[in-house]
Amino acid sequence: xxxxxxxxxxxxxxxxxxxxxxxxxxxxxxxxxxxxxxxxxxxxxxxxxxxxxxxxxxxxxxxxxxxxxxxxxxxxxxxxxxxxxxxxxxxxxxxxxxxxxxxxxxxxxxxxxxxxxxxxxxxxxxxxxxxxxxxxxxxxxxxxxxxxxxxxxxxxxxxxxxxxxxxxxxxxxxxxxxxxxxxxxxxxxxxxxxxxxxxxxxxxxxxxxxxxxxxxxxxxxxxxxxxxxxxxxxxxxxxxxxxxxxxxxxxxxxxxxxxxxxxxxxxxxxxxxxxxxxxxxxxxxxxxxxxxxxxxxxxxxxxxxxxxxxxxxxxxxxxxxxxxxxxxxxxxxxxxxxxxxxxxxxxxxxxxxxxxxxxxxxxxxxxxxxxxxxxxxxxxxxxxxxxxxxxxxxxxxxxxxxxxxxxxxxxxxxxxxxxxxxxxxxxxxxxxxxxxxxxxxxxxxxxxxxxxxxxxxxxxxxxxxxxxxxxxxxxxxxxxxxxxxxxxxxx
Numbered sequence: 214x215x216x217x218x219x220x221x222x223x224x225x226x227x228x229x230x231x232x233x234x235x236x237x238x239x240x241x242x243x244x245x246x247x248x249x250x251x252x253x254x255x256x257x258x259x260x261x262x263x264x265x266x267x268x269x270x271x272x273x274x275x276x277x278x279x280x281x282x283x284x285x286x287x288x289x290x291x292x293x294x295x296x297x298x299x300x301x302x303x304x305x306x307x308x309x310x311x312x313x314x315x316x317x318x319x320x321x322x323x324x325x326x327x328x329x330x331x332x333x334x335x336x337x338x339x340x341x342x343x344x345x346x347x348x349x350x351x352x353x354x355x356x357x358x359x360x361x362x363x364x365x366x367x368x369x370x371x372x373x374x375x376x377x378x379x380x381x382x383x384x385x386x387x388x389x390x391x392x393x394x395x396x397x398x399x400x401x402x403x404x405x406x407x408x409x410x411x412x413x414x415x416x417x418x419x420x421x422x423x424x425x426x427x428x429x430x431x432x433x434x435x436x437x438x439x440x441x442x443x444x445x446x447x448x449x450x451x452x453x454x455x456x457x458x459x460x461x462x463x464x465x466x467x468x469x470x471x472x473x474x475x476x477x478x479x480x481x482x483x484x485x486x487x488x489x490x491x492x493x494x495x496x497x498x499x500x501x502x503x504x505x506x507x508x509x510x511x512x513x514x515x516x517x518x519x520x521x522x523x524x525x526x527x528x529x530x531x532x533x534x535x536x537x538x539x540x541x542x543x544x545x546x547x548x549x550x551x552x553x554x555x556x557x558x559x560x561x562x563x564x565x566x567x568x569x570x571x572x573x574x575x576x577x578x579x580x581x582x583x584x585x586x587x588x589x590x591x592x593x594x595x596x597x598x599x600x601x602x603x604x605x606x607x608x609x610x611x612x613x614x615x616x617x618x619x620x621x622x623x624x625x626x627x628x629x630x631x632x633x634x635x636x637x638x639x640x641x642x643x644x645x646x647x648x649x650x651x652x653x654x655x656x657x658x659x660x661x662x663x664x665x666x667x668x669x670x671x672x673x674x675x676x677x678x679x680x681x682x683x684x685x686x687x688x689x690x691x692x693x694x695x696x697x698x699x700x701x702x703x704x
Contacts, residue, residue, distance in 0.1 A: 233681075234601055237674045240525040243666045249278075249517040250665075251657040253490070254509035261508060262494025263412055263542045263549075264301055264463040271490055275468040275539050278520055282527040284470035284537065289558045295467040297541065297552045300417055303410045303459040310390065310430060311452040312356060313443050319400060319433035321407035323374055325458040326428040328388055330354060334451035336443050340377045340389065351385030354451045358440050359393035359431065367399050368615075374429070382427045388453060389427060392434035400433045402651055405496040407431070412545040414552055417462050424457055465491075467549045468539040469558060470523060474680070476532035483534045483559065484680045485567040485630070486522045487550070488515035489543030489621055493651055503653035510655050512543070514637065514665065515570035518672045525673050531680035536564065540621050543571075550621035554628055562701050566591065566686045567632035568676050569622035573639075574646035578664040580638030581671055584609045584616045589631040591679045591686040598675035602667040604638070611642035626694045629701030631686055635672050637665075 252274065258267040276293035280286075286293045305325050310317040312334060333353050337344040340357030357377065359370035370393055381389040395403065430453070434440055443449060468490070474480030492508030507513075519537055526535045536559065542548030554561065566589070575582075581599045586592055586608040599606035609616055617623060622632035639646050649655040679686055687704075688695040698704070 233674060233677055236529045237525060237670050237677065240528055241521055241666070241670050241673060243662050246517055246521070246665055246669055247657070247662055249520055250509055250513045250660065253513040253516060254507040254655070254657045256505050256507070260494035260506040261490060261492045263465050263491045263545050264299060264410075265494065268465060268491055268541065272466045272468050272541065275490060275516070275520070279468070279470040279523055279537065282524045284472055284523050284527050286471070287469040287558050288471065293468055293470055295469055295553065295556070295558065297465050297467060297549060298414070298416045299412045299463050299465055299542070299548065300415055301410050301412055301461050301463045303461075304408060305456045305458065307456070308430065309452070309454045310432065312390065313446065313449050315439075317432045319404070321404055321431050322429070322455060322458075323407065323431055324378065324424060324426055324429035325455060326424045326426060327457040328428040328453050328455050330388065330451065330453045332450065334390075334449045336440075336446070336449060340381065340391070342380055345380065345384050348384075350381070352387055354388045354390060354453065355381050355386040356390050356392065356443065356449070356451070358434075358437055359391040365394060367393060367395055367403060378426055378429050387427055388429070390430045390432060390451070392437065392440045393431050394435065394437050395433050396435065401497055403431065405493065405651065409494065409496065412463070412542060412548060414548055417460055428453065428455060430455070465541040465549070467541055467553055470537040472523070472526045472530055472535040474532050474534040475530050479532040480534050481563060482565045482685060483536045483563050484676060485536045485538060485564050485625065486519045486676060487538045487540065487567060487621060488512055488519045488570045489540040489549065490516045491541045491544050491549075493544050496653075499653045501653075506651060506653055507656050509657045509660055510572045510574050510637070510649055511651070512571055513657070514572045514660070518570040518635065518669055521669050522673050522676050525677070531677055533565070533680040535680065543621055547621055547624060550624040554624045561628055561630065562703075564625070564630050566679055567622055567625040567630050568672075568679065569620060569632060569634040570636070570672060571620040571634050572637050573650040574648070575637035575639050576643060576645040577638040577640045578661055579605060580640065581606050581668055582610065582636045582639050583607070583633050584620070584636060585622070585633035588689050588692050589633060589686055590684075590689060591631070591682075594678040594682065595633075595635075595675045598678060599671040601674060602670045604667055604671050606671075607638075607640070610640050614642050627697060629694060629697035629699070631688050631698065635675075637668060
């Protein structure tokens with residue numbers, strides 16, 4: 214009898230899983246995927262930079278696509294939008310910098326406090342606390358190497374920006390210039406990001422019109438050749454001229470929709486399906502002269518996974534409800550998701566999972582890479598769904614990149630909501646991935662759509678099985694965010 218019961222349960226499971234697979238295949242096709250991605254990555258949108266008219270056009274396309282599926286709008290506004298107030302900071306048009314009589318060409322402003330200076334400069338190695346011992350820098354410019362002895366790359370240097378600026382300001386310096394050891398490709402990313410307008414959440418107030426602190430500039434110094442040249446000089450002069458940044462009020466939009474679940478109890482729990490739709494706009498031209506950073510991979514692909522999920526669930530709802538969020542401002546510092554968790558349209562403790570999708574590139578079309586795969590109890594659903602469509606789900610192969618904390622999912626994770634990120638397959642963070650990352654060449658026609666068809670089906674099937682599981686997903690025991698989850702859900 215036990216054997217018969219087990220066989221019957223197995224048959225029911227297989228039949229049910231087969232029905233779920235068929236539901237996925239009924240709504241997802243290569244032509245639909247191509248249509249969304251080619252449109253969102255078209256030159257028409259000029260790289261979908263947050264705060265631009267083209268970004269708003271993209272938001273309108275997404276909102277009307279959700280409407281066409283029958284997805285319900287944002288319950289707080291009865292539209293598909295969540296308006297986000299932003300402050301746009303436009304960097305100085307020109308920075309002139311001379312050190313030791315040598316004109317510095319490659320430079321960006323990290324803190325654009327207006328300055329006109331012609332006087333003494335002091336070289337202080339990495340510019341950390343011990344480097345200031347017995348040094349008089351009051352009223353002078355401090356020249357330092359980027360990063361530290363332990364963290365010499367651009368990311369390490371970025372993490373020390375605030376600390377170095379505070380040390381220099383406390384010591385009485387009027388400006389800090391960091392010489393960053395950066396090859397041309399990385400410097401191109403840096404220049405594009407800091408020379409472009411930046412955004413922050415909020416509305417302009419009188420106190421925000423003035424940039425606080427001291428002037429702070431990064432310059433490119435490959436292999437620290439210039440730092441080595443000036444390190445032994447006792448007398449060092451510097452000339453700096455830099456205007457301040459311009460501030461103005463802009464708005465952008467998260468795009469939001471809802472599909473109600475079918476189970477009388479489980480419909481009060483929501484799965485969030487999320488991705489960011491913004492990209493980095495127009496920037497430095499590539500070898501072909503192309504200046505539009507189209508963002509097909511990053512993140513028209515991720516945006517289209519959410520649209521595919523929405524179309525599927527509007528036709529075949531799951532037991533749990535679905536909340537679709539397409540974020541703006543991810544490329545400006547995860548601003549759309551930061552704003553959302555502070556201003557949710559539904560209580561956060563009803564959100565039991567966030568299934569995010571974000572991409573840079575891929576180098577293995579047999580894989581789906583899930584950042585945080587083993588960190589939640591839904592792992593089996595994701596791996597099984599990938600297998601059904603001929604893919605292998607793998608965990609983050611490059612933990613040193615800190616990818617879990619670099620996408621919108623992290624704001625939900627910090628609140629306690631289990632939140633992995635579903636990415637195209639990569640087995641290492643190598644040149645095949647980064648050659649398209651924030652580059653003008655990230656066009657739709659360079660994508661493998663046969664692979665993407667499997668990828669999209671795997672995402673949608675995984676979402677469906679998580680949303681239909683009688684057991685609510687949670688963090689794996691011992692995870693960094695488990696305590697926050699217990700607090701959020703009162704477990």
